[in-house]
Amino acid sequence: MAHSITDETIEYVGILAQLELSPEEKKQARQDMGRMLDYIDQLKELDTEGVEPLSHVLSVENVMREDVVTNGDMREALLANAPEEKDGMFTAPRTFG
Amino acid sequence: MGKQYETVIGLEVHVELATRTKIFCGCSTAFGGAPNTHTCPVCMGMPGSLPVLNRKVLEYAVLVGLASNCEITRYCKFDRKNYFYPDNPQNYQISQLYLPVCQNGYVEIETEDGSKRVGIHEIHMEEDAGKLIHDTWEDCTLIDYNRSGVPLIEIVSEPDMRNAQEVIAYLEKLRLLISYLGASDCKLQEGSMRADVNLSVREAGTQKLGTRTEMKNLNSFKAITRAIEGEQQRQIDLLEAGEPIVQETRRWDDANDCSYAMRFKEDAQDYRYFPDPDLPPVRISEEWLERMRAALPEFRREKMERFRREYGLPDYDLQIITQSAHLADLFEETTALCKEPKKVSNWLMGEMLRLLREREKDPADIIISPAHLAALILMKDKGEINGAAAKEVFEAMFDEDVDPHSYVEEKGMKVEADTDALREVLGQVVAAHPKSVADYRNGKEKAIGFLVGQTMKVMKGKADPGAVKEMLRELLQKES
Numbered sequence: 001m002a003h004s005i006t007d008e009t010i011e012y013v014g015i016l017a018q019l020e021l022s023p024e025e026k027k028q029a030r031q032d033m034g035r036m037l038d039y040i041d042q043l044k045e046l047d048t049e050g051v052e053p054l055s056h057v058l059s060v061e062n063v064m065r066e067d068v069v070t071n072g073d074m075r076e077a078l079l080a081n082a083p084e085e086k087d088g089m090f091t092a093p094r095t096f097g
Numbered sequence: 098m099g100k101q102y103e104t105v106i107g108l109e110v111h112v113e114l115a116t117r118t119k120i121f122c123g124c125s126t127a128f129g130g131a132p133n134t135h136t137c138p139v140c141m142g143m144p145g146s147l148p149v150l151n152r153k154v155l156e157y158a159v160l161v162g163l164a165s166n167c168e169i170t171r172y173c174k175f176d177r178k179n180y181f182y183p184d185n186p187q188n189y190q191i192s193q194l195y196l197p198v199c200q201n202g203y204v205e206i207e208t209e210d211g212s213k214r215v216g217i218h219e220i221h222m223e224e225d226a227g228k229l230i231h232d233t234w235e236d237c238t239l240i241d242y243n244r245s246g247v248p249l250i251e252i253v254s255e256p257d258m259r260n261a262q263e264v265i266a267y268l269e270k271l272r273l274l275i276s277y278l279g280a281s282d283c284k285l286q287e288g289s290m291r292a293d294v295n296l297s298v299r300e301a302g303t304q305k306l307g308t309r310t311e312m313k314n315l316n317s318f319k320a321i322t323r324a325i326e327g328e329q330q331r332q333i334d335l336l337e338a339g340e341p342i343v344q345e346t347r348r349w350d351d352a353n354d355c356s357y358a359m360r361f362k363e364d365a366q367d368y369r370y371f372p373d374p375d376l377p378p379v380r381i382s383e384e385w386l387e388r389m390r391a392a393l394p395e396f397r398r399e400k401m402e403r404f405r406r407e408y409g410l411p412d413y414d415l416q417i418i419t420q421s422a423h424l425a426d427l428f429e430e431t432t433a434l435c436k437e438p439k440k441v442s443n444w445l446m447g448e449m450l451r452l453l454r455e456r457e458k459d460p461a462d463i464i465i466s467p468a469h470l471a472a473l474i475l476m477k478d479k480g481e482i483n484g485a486a487a488k489e490v491f492e493a494m495f496d497e498d499v500d501p502h503s504y505v506e507e508k509g510m511k512v513e514a515d516t517d518a519l520r521e522v523l524g525q526v527v528a529a530h531p532k533s534v535a536d537y538r539n540g541k542e543k544a545i546g547f548l549v550g551q552t553m554k555v556m557k558g559k560a561d562p563g564a565v566k567e568m569l570r571e572l573l574q575k576e577s
Contacts, residue, residue, distance in 0.1 A: 016179075057374065060377045061377055061379065063377050065150070065152065067116050067118050069123055078138070078141055079133065086237075088131060088241075089132045089240055089241050090133075090239070090240040092238045093237060095182070095229060095231075095238045
């Protein structure tokens with residue numbers, strides 16, 4: 001394996017993804033990420049001269065809608081998914097200082 | 098002698114677009130709905146839901162770009178900006194990083210040293226976040242996603258401004274262009290226009306930029322001015338003391354007139370942008386762009402010129418009336434009905450501005466219809482109501498756009514012109530004030546003013562003072 005991922009990198013990526021990993025999971029993740037980067041290296045060997053970057057897998061463009069209200073009040077149905085609600089709002093752990 | 102410093106300022110301005118629906122779904126953008134009643138699976142970030150771009154958002158963004166001399170990106174796309182915060186139900190904001198819709202523009206601003214260009218680095222389209230409310234009772238955060246997915250454009254300037262005055266001039270210019278386009282009402286107080294200030298200082302004459310800070314939560318021109326002045330001083334003090342300036346985001350506290358650093362537990366500012374696979378790219382054709390160019394409205398400068406030509410208004414009037422497209426339209430439509438441009442202008446500059454100030458409103462809030470304003474002007478011209486009554490009617494129109502005819506009728510404000518009732522009162526007034534009558538006849542012109550005043554008092558204002566004066570003159574001549 002050409003790429004070796006440091007513990008710091010795994011820690012950092014974990015924070016970004018809001019994941020808490022056990023030592024075993026970290027070890028597994030290091031190996032997986034190393035393999036992914038190896039694969040990227042392999043892709044880099046391809047000659048992409050003159051090939052436009054692909055930003056979408058389907059060859060569609062300009063999919064748009066008109067500025068017309070089509071949705072009504074769906075609050076009840078949407079709140080039904082929430083573990084907790086209050087006064088028609090979702091509740092979350094306190095986010096303010 | 099201390100060092101001389103130069104302040105360098107760039108702005109990130111978010112403008113909420115005046116569309117009926119959100120950027121990626123058919124939910125209403127109307128203000129003031131009950132919490133979460135303008136939401137759907139798309140703007141709540143439900144798995145499997147698919148965003149579809151609102152055509153009007155693209156149009157507005159391109160129009161603002163054209164009005165600010167930008168190049169329009171002919172092939173643009175959307176990217177995901179990843180962050181975790183409860184105001185953002187998807188855990189990413191759909192924005193544009195790699196190919197923003199408009200780039201490399203500028204606007205001209207007027208400064209003390211003449212006109213100056215402020216560069217526009219880019220304008221991109223993105224979605225707004227939900228609103229967080231702190232519940233003190235339960236000590237938790239409540240979330241209303243009605244604003245989630247409301248369309249925004251972010252206008253990123255070059256670091257071309259040097260002081261608060263230039264920043265205000267730049268914001269005024271953007272507000273003028275955007276409101277003329279009808280793309281937004283641009284109200285700082287209500288948050289439909291938000292400005293983040295990036296500021297650094299450097300020694301005068303040097304080229305290298307200093308470390309900058311970003312300031313948020315600036316809700317008025319006054320707050321922006323105070324924040325800029327405070328931050329440049331804070332940075333200069335640090336430099337003078339030989340301390341480093343930390344690149345950070347600071348929150349302006351308007352109540353305490355100071356800013357403080359915003360700290361996040363996980364302060365990794367790594368948004369891991371990547372192209373949004375749910376949204377196909379947008380290709381802008383020359384033909385469509387041509388239609389957008391043709392749709393650009395008459396902007397302030399041209400409008401002033403035309404109003405000068407067509408209506409013969411003085412510069413002062415033109416300056417005031419064209420400060421808002423809405424005000425200018427009201428002027429023009431009212432004038433078309435009553436054919437009295439200067440009188441319309443006087444109402445707008447006088448009572449209209451007075452009431453806007455008094456009620457702390459913006460010209461965009463004016464609800465008076467041209468037909469009603471024209472009717473009021475004609476009623477006053479014909480002497481059907483006097484000046485004081487006209488002002489009262491105008492105020493009622495300002496608040497509720499009442500029909501001046503029925504309002505005057507209901508309130509019994511119509512002037513008594515040359516009626517028996519008025520003649521009787523004149524007779525009484527003349528009889529009651531023989532001294533003033535004698536003074537007038539002895540050449541004291543002023544005495545008639547007193548008699549007019551007495552008449553108006555008895556008539557409770559429902560007479561035209563000019564007409565009363567004429568009638569008194571006639572009466573006193575006859576009797577002498």
